[in-house]
Amino acid sequence: MKDFTSNNLAGINKSAIRQIFDSAPKDSINLALGEILFPESQFLKSKAKEIISKYNSVYTTNAGLLESRESICNYYNNLVEPDGVCITNGAEEAIFATLFTIINPNDEILLANPTYLAYDTIIKMVKGKTKYFQLDPNNNFELNRDSFRMAITSKTKAVILCNPSNPLSKVFSNDDIKYILEIAEENEILVIIDEIYLELYLFERSYSLLSKAKNIIVISSLSKSHCMTGWRIGWAVSANTDLIDRITVAHQYISTCASFLSQKIIPFALSKKGMESVAMNRVLLRERQKCSLEFLLEHFPSLKYARSTHAPYLFLNFGFDDLYLTKKLVSEGVIVVPGSVFGANGKNYIRLNYATDKKKIGEALIKIVILSKNIE
Numbered sequence: 001m002k003d004f005t006s007n008n009l010a011g012i013n014k015s016a017i018r019q020i021f022d023s024a025p026k027d028s029i030n031l032a033l034g035e036i037l038f039p040e041s042q043f044l045k046s047k048a049k050e051i052i053s054k055y056n057s058v059y060t061t062n063a064g065l066l067e068s069r070e071s072i073c074n075y076y077n078n079l080v081e082p083d084g085v086c087i088t089n090g091a092e093e094a095i096f097a098t099l100f101t102i103i104n105p106n107d108e109i110l111l112a113n114p115t116y117l118a119y120d121t122i123i124k125m126v127k128g129k130t131k132y133f134q135l136d137p138n139n140n141f142e143l144n145r146d147s148f149r150m151a152i153t154s155k156t157k158a159v160i161l162c163n164p165s166n167p168l169s170k171v172f173s174n175d176d177i178k179y180i181l182e183i184a185e186e187n188e189i190l191v192i193i194d195e196i197y198l199e200l201y202l203f204e205r206s207y208s209l210l211s212k213a214k215n216i217i218v219i220s221s222l223s224k225s226h227c228m229t230g231w232r233i234g235w236a237v238s239a240n241t242d243l244i245d246r247i248t249v250a251h252q253y254i255s256t257c258a259s260f261l262s263q264k265i266i267p268f269a270l271s272k273k274g275m276e277s278v279a280m281n282r283v284l285l286r287e288r289q290k291c292s293l294e295f296l297l298e299h300f301p302s303l304k305y306a307r308s309t310h311a312p313y314l315f316l317n318f319g320f321d322d323l324y325l326t327k328k329l330v331s332e333g334v335i336v337v338p339g340s341v342f343g344a345n346g347k348n349y350i351r352l353n354y355a356t357d358k359k360k361i362g363e364a365l366i367k368i369v370i371l372s373k374n375i376e
């Protein structure tokens with residue numbers, strides 16, 4: 001049979017996380033996917049019902065409903081205009097549309113090692129090149145500034161910062177951010193900041209890095225903050241309205257516009273009442289993070305782990321090869337993600353998502369402890 005596929009997807013496969021998930025036994029405890037598995041806000045559910053009974057769902061303008069874009073501007077303290085907002089089908093589409101818009105063949109994009117794995121795949125799909133800068137595993141994954149500076153060449157087009165980070169659940173220090181932004185400005189590099197985990201702070205409130213700078217674009221969504229992954233609603237925002245205009249063209253040909261219902265829910269989700277459910281999620285996340293970490297440290301006092309400031313991931317090093325440990329855990333019915341899929345600096349780490357049922361986390365942690373002790 002003729003192979004009908006093109007070279008566009010050569011070397012591109014389902015993500016490692018999905019592959020692990022698909023291969024696990026049916027009743028496994030899944031601590032691998034990037035979801036916050038808490039109930040959705042009842043307030044937003046009832047608003048959704050009202051919207052469905054009141055309106056016929058229609059195409060909207062490509063960039064999205066004005067009222068929804070205005071509420072996004074308001075969320076960012078009106079640092080940008082509605083023309084600087086493109087509403088997309090989740091943050092993932094915003095990332096794809098942005099990279100599709102900016103990358104010429106062989107343009108270089110700087111990524112942290114480790115970071116969210118979809119960036120590198122999408123960069124490959126649109127024929128760009130990834131250059132990594134290092135986050136030091138021996139220093140709580142802090143930025144290695146020399147490696148950042150040295151990664152820049154005349155072909156560098158952009159840097160993507162996942163802030164707070166997936167898989168580390170921590171933010172860059174203020175000094176490091178200042179350093180990155182200064183260098184990016186000097187070198188005319190676009191700074192793409194994925195803030196999808198911003199609202200899931202565990203201790204101190206975290207703030208968006210969106211500003212009036214024309215070389216900054218912020219991407220986010222309701223997926224994590226509001227436990228609304230299935231609504232597929234996100235956005236790209238920037239003071240650079242010309243760039244957002246071009247991204248909106250890409251978005252038009254990817255999906256025309258985001259779902260009408262999902263767009264309509266944005267103003268409610270970002271309202272004071274909508275954000276109350278996010279505050280409740282933070283309380284649940286903080287409790288789970290604390291219990292999980294305390295339990296693990298009790299059994300492994302010298303455990304190495306990223307000091308997370310945000311939810312929902314623990315990035316843990318039990319001192320074993322991460323692929324080996326992941327396979328063993330999957331065979332015991334616990335799905336986690338091997339750290340090396342996020343970049344070489346994640347080697348020997350596993351990523352565990354604790355944003356799920358408490359009983360399940362408890363069961364999974366006991367299995368992890370027993371297994372890791374027995375490998376010892």
Ligand SMILES: Cc1ncc(COP(=O)(O)O)c(C=O)c1O
Pocket residue numbers: 034089090091092093116162166194196220221222223229233234
């Ligand atoms: C860092 C990061 N960005 C983007 C996404 C995609 O989010 P969305 O569901 O809004 O498309 C994820 C999902 O796991 C993520 O972890």
